[in-house]
């Protein structure tokens with residue numbers, strides 16, 4: 001299982017700072033396909049839940065609790081790492097908001 005970031009994400013960046021396995025990555029700001037959200041790598045997430053309470057807009061859910069209207073975001077988080085930019089060398093403060 002994994003946790004999932006949904007379209008509720010406002011790119012605050014707080015989740016990145018608490019993830020113990022560094023599996024939350026910002027979609028590059030300005031990228032028309034991937035720049036809207038931060039994304040969680042489902043292959044690396046250990047389901048610790050640390051990111052959930054620090055997210056101001058409450059955008060992060062365990063996969064099994066993702067609201068129906070955001071269900072497509074489950075596949076989008078995974079696709080970011082298989083079809084999108086994936087991991088990259090970024091400056092968190094530049095990527096916030």
Ligand code: SF4
Nearest residue numbers: 009010012013015055
């Ligand atoms: S803390 Fe929430 S709003 Fe901020 S980047 Fe993470 S998921 Fe997005």
Ligand code: SF4
Nearest residue numbers: 019045046048049051
């Ligand atoms: S649940 Fe834990 S391991 Fe998974 S993204 Fe959130 S902080 Fe990282």
